[in-house]
Amino acid sequence: MTTADPTQTDAHIPSVTTWTRLEPRTRRADLAPAVDARVADPLWLLARQWQLGEFTGEDTGSPVSARVHAEIAPFSRYRPGTDSGSTVGLPAAVPLEAVVERESAATAGDLRFAVESGQHLLRLIADAGAGELAPRLCARYPVPAVPPDAASAADAETRGYLRIAAGRAPHGELALRACAEGRFVAENEVPPALVGAVTAAVDEWLAWLGVPPRPAGPPDGYLLQLPAVLTPEPSRPAAPPWPPADFTPLFSAPGQEGPAWRRERMEYDFAVAAHGSEGELVLTAHEYDGDRLDWYHFDHEPGATLDAAPKVEDVVKVLLPTPVAYAGMPSTRFWELEDAQVNLAGIGAGAGDLARMFLVGYGLVYANDHFLVPLELPVGSATRIRSMIVTDTFGIQTLVPAAPDDTALFRPSGATAGGPADVLVLPATAATTLDSEPVEEVRLGRDEMANLAWAVERTVTGATGRPIDRGAQVGRAAPPPRPPAADTVPTPSYAFATTVPENWVPLVPGPTQGRPDVVRLRRLPLQQPSREGPPVAVTGHSRLLDWRWRGDDLVELAIPEEEVPRAGARLLRQWQLARWTDGSVHLWLGRARRAGTGELSSGLRYDTVQPR
Numbered sequence: 095m096t097t098a099d100p101t102q103t104d105a106h107i108p109s110v111t112t113w114t115r116l117e118p119r120t121r122r123a124d125l126a127p128a129v130d131a132r133v134a135d136p137l138w139l140l141a142r143q144w145q146l147g148e149f150t151g152e153d154t155g156s157p158v159s160a161r162v163h164a165e166i167a168p169f170s171r172y173r174p175g176t177d178s179g180s181t182v183g184l185p186a187a188v189p190l191e192a193v194v195e196r197e198s199a200a201t202a203g204d205l206r207f208a209v210e211s212g213q214h215l216l217r218l219i220a221d222a223g224a225g226e227l228a229p230r231l232c233a234r235y236p237v238p239a240v241p242p243d244a245a246s247a248a249d250a251e252t253r254g255y256l257r258i259a260a261g262r263a264p265h266g267e268l269a270l271r272a273c274a275e276g277r278f279v280a281e282n283e284v285p286p287a288l289v290g291a292v293t294a295a296v297d298e299w300l301a302w303l304g305v306p307p308r309p310a311g312p313p314d315g316y317l318l319q320l321p322a323v324l325t326p327e328p329s330r331p332a333a334p335p336w337p338p339a340d341f342t343p344l345f346s347a348p349g350q351e352g353p354a355w356r357r358e359r360m361e362y363d364f365a366v367a368a369h370g371s372e373g374e375l376v377l378t379a380h381e382y383d384g385d386r387l388d389w390y391h392f393d394h395e396p397g398a399t400l401d402a403a404p405k406v407e408d409v410v411k412v413l414l415p416t417p418v419a420y421a422g423m424p425s426t427r428f429w430e431l432e433d434a435q436v437n438l439a440g441i442g443a444g445a446g447d448l449a450r451m452f453l454v455g456y457g458l459v460y461a462n463d464h465f466l467v468p469l470e471l472p473v474g475s476a477t478r479i480r481s482m483i484v485t486d487t488f489g490i491q492t493l494v495p496a497a498p499d500d501t502a503l504f505r506p507s508g509a510t511a512g513g514p515a516d517v518l519v520l521p522a523t524a525a526t527t528l529d530s531e532p533v534e535e536v537r538l539g540r541d542e543m544a545n546l547a548w549a550v551e552r553t554v555t556g557a558t559g560r561p562i563d564r565g566a567q568v569g570r571a572a573p574p575p576r577p578p579a580a581d582t583v584p585t586p587s588y589a590f591a592t593t594v595p596e597n598w599v600p601l602v603p604g605p606t607q608g609r610p611d612v613v614r615l616r617r618l619p620l621q622q623p624s625r626e627g628p629p630v631a632v633t634g635h636s637r638l639l640d641w642r643w644r645g646d647d648l649v650e651l652a653i654p655e656e657e658v659p660r661a662g663a664r665l666l667r668q669w670q671l672a673r674w675t676d677g678s679v680h681l682w683l684g685r686a687r688r689a690g691t692g693e694l695s696s697g698l699r700y701d702t703v704q705p706r
Contacts, residue, residue, distance in 0.1 A: 102594040122209075148262065155486030156413040160467045163480040166407045167370035168472065169522070171400035174354035176365045181400045182351040184366060188680060189524040189672050191387050192346050194354050194364050194379075195684030199342040201637050202683040203267065204559035209237055209259045210213040211266030211343060215299050222291040230282055232261055235268035245635040246557040255558050270343070273300065274335035280309050288625035303343035308336045342538040345669075346682040356493035357640050358653055360665060360687050366392075366521075367400035368476045374402050375476055375517065378509055384686030393509035415465040415484070420453075426462040439530075473675070474522030480684045523593055524672035533561045533683075536638045538601075539662035539694035547658050549692050554635040555667065564635070571596075592704075593622060594696045596632050599639060601653060614652040638665045638685065662690020 133139060143149060172184040172193060183191060196202070199298065216228050239260035246252040272278040273296055284292050354364040362382040368375045376399065377392040417426070422436040438458070443450045471477050482494045496502075496516065506516035535553040540546075551564045572595075601615035617639055619631040633641050633648070642649040657663070666686045673679055 119607040121313075124439055143257065145402060148247060155488045155490060157465055157484045158211055159485045159487075160415050161481075161483045162412050162413060162467060162469055163412075163482070164409045164469065165478045165480055166409055166471060166475050167368040167375065167478075168405060168425075168475045169220070169366045169368045170405060171363065171402040172351070172581050173400055174348070174351050174365075175356070176363060177398075178349045179354075179364075180351050181347065184344075184474075186522075187674060187676060187678060188346065190366075190474070190522045191524055191527070191670070191684070192350075192672065192680045192682045193385055194362055194382065194387065195670070196346045196348055196353075196682035197355075197684070198349050198353060202345065202347060202627040204557060205237065205256065205259075205343065206557070206558040206560075207344060208266040208268075209263050211303065212237070212264040212269060214302060215264060215266065215269060215296075218299050218302075219406075221297040224284070224288045224295070225293050227282060227284065227288075231269065233262040234282055235264040235266075235272070236260065237263060237265050241557045243557060243635055245562050245564065245567065247558075248571065252556045252558050252560065252562070252676075257454075266343075268335070270300075270303070272341075274337055276335075300337075305337045305341065305343070342595050344681065346680050354508055355685055357651060358657075360638075360653070360657060360663070363684075365395065365398070365400060367402040370406045370476070370478065371562075372478075374399055375515065376400055377506055377515075377519065383688075384684055385688070387521060388525050389504065389506065389521060392506045392519055392521070394506045394515035395509045409469075411466050411469065413469060415467050417462065418464040418466050418666070419461065420457070423461060434437070465603050471518070471520050472509040473520055476517040476519055478517050501651050522641040524674070526672070528671040530669040531561065532668045533559065534638060534665075534667035536635060536636050536665040537690065537694070538658045538660065538665065539690055539692070540660060541694050541696050541698070542656060544696055544698040546696070546698070547603070548696055549599040549601055549617065549634075549636075549639055551597040551599065551634050551636045555637060565595070568595045568597050586703045587706040589623070589702045589704050590700065591623065592697060592699045592702055594620065594698050595635065596620060596622070598696055599634050599636075601658065603655065606652070614657040615655055615658060617651040617653070619648065638667060659690075661692060662694070664688040664690055 163391050168186075169184055171181055173179045173181045174194070181627060212231075216225075216231065219225065219227055219334065237256065237260045239256055241247040241249075241252050241256060270277065272281065278296060279289060281291060354362045356363050359381075361380075362384060363378075364382070365376055365378040365382050367377070377396040378395045378398075379387075379391045380393070382391050402620075424436075424438060425432050438454065441450070441454055443454070467482070479496070484494055486492070499513040502516075504518060505516065506519055507514045532553060533555045537550040538554055539548055539550070541548055553561045554564050556562045598620065600618055600620060602618050603613050603615055606612040606614050619633045621629040622632050624630050636643065640649060640651050665682060665686070666688065668686070669681065669683050671679065671681050
């Protein structure tokens with residue numbers, strides 16, 4: 095609308111030009127009237143649409159088919175750790191979480207597995223008519239009656255279990271090693287009349303443990319396969335033991351490649367590779383914390399190689415596009431009657447409810463602009479879309495271009511430089527897992543008053559695999575305080591430092607060798623004061639803190655300072671069970687890192703005066 099003074103005829107006199115936009119607005123507190131869109135005369139609206147030419151649009155074609163050309167390359171190589179790790183073939187029938195997270199038999203095995211497998215061996219031998227061999231097996235492969243570590247020795251349930259099992263069941267792991275080396279029948283002095291029955295029972299027991307069939311011939315490099323050139327020594331048989339020493343029954347464990355857990359960073363580090371038509375694709379996951387592996391954990395590592403063999407599959411499919419919709423979404427047709435159970439006007443959203451606002455905005459504004467092309471892909475693969483041609487209702491074919499790198503979604507970004515890789519990563523991960531209660535838990539946190547960081551062993555794994563509440567155990571073992579005398583004044587005593595519970599492990603900050611600007615927190619044994627002499631070093635029992643000895647020296651554990659933030663962290667070990675696509679069941683013991691609950695307070699004080 096243009097307004098000007100009608101008495102003025104000079105064309106150069108400026109005017110004020112304004113536009114007025116008519117918008118419906120409600121004065122009510124809710125949005126119900128606006129969403130209802132009540133119209134008294136719908137025919138008038140249709141006439142206005144015809145008058146404005148809305149019925150003569152030329153861009154109203156809807157997609158009816160899509161021809162997709164895709165290239166699928168399966169992941170075939172796996173490397174745990176950093177660049178120095180060994181590279182092995184990626185097993186196809188195991189979830190990727192199990193391959194990455196599973197612990198070795200040295201840390202995952204326990205005496206309960208050994209006892210239960212030994213008990214099943216006795217059942218099978220008794221069913222075969224050789225039950226009189228049971229005492230001989232229990233004596234040859236004994237289960238220790240005394241727990242091997244202090245935490246288990248202080249646990250009444252663990253002591254009772256081993257006291258009952260000792261002498262009544264053979265050690266399953268020792269019996270398995272004897273079967274693998276072919277000395278089970280000889281060293282147990284099986285009578286000749288029972289050799290066949292015992293051998294059949296042992297074979298059934300090995301099948302129950304999941305021992306795979308022995309491969310034909312010795313493996314490559316075990317012996318030189320030239321007769322009369324190399325004669326096997328008595329200590330080295332012509333055929334290696336079967337099952338091999340790294341075989342673990344009943345649960346999954348890594349092979350010769352080793353674990354992917356980085357003990358200092360307290361996270362997993364691994365890489366997978368596939369080889370397509372454009373060369374080898376290497377994806378790395380440097381900071382996987384053990385919480386549901388997915389595509390966003392991977393980064394593209396250009397220039398790296400895991401020696402993956404070329405293997406690619408070209409897929410060309412004609413698919414039917416369908417609108418992207420969700421249950422309860424408003425209809426794209428304005429005058430269509432919708433479900434009365436959905437009240438869009440009653441949806442409230444605050445300033446932080448971005449996901450809810452996005453969902454409602456998509457349904458009200460952009461619902462008819464997005465379509466879904468359902469292309470089924472195999473798990474454990476990287477897919478590159480070569481082309482997609484869409485045919486609309488008018489028969490017009492359109493070549494859909496790829497999204498630019500700065501707006502592309504679901505692409506692994508570059509680990510060092512460059513843009514994201516133009517592939518869709520579909521890792522071979524389990525849809526869901528059954529997780530046990532943590533068999534071990536360590537809480538990391540900072541203690542500003544003591545100027546230290548602490549690793550609190552809240553739960554440790556006992557000799558039989560059961561979790562032991564270390565905090566309660568230490569509290570029960572602490573001596574009770576002396577009651578004050580009634581008529582005497584307590585004698586003061588100087589203490590260099592107060593005591594802290596034995597399950598509190600100090601993390602002492604210090605510079606890195608060769609890098610004084612880099613601070614690391616070193617795990618050290620707790621020095622408890624003693625009245626008889628110098629302080630006593632107390633080591634922990636958590637396998638997460640890696641209390642290993644190399645000779646007379648404790649293996650060092652130096653954690654980067656940034657890995658223990660002010661909020662702290664929680665480290666867990668727990669069993670996980672998953673079922674794979676072929677129906678197989680996989681059990682493994684993995685580790686995970688979770689967010690902490692804040693700072694810690696140990697109560698440690700220096701130069702104190704206390705009652706004697």
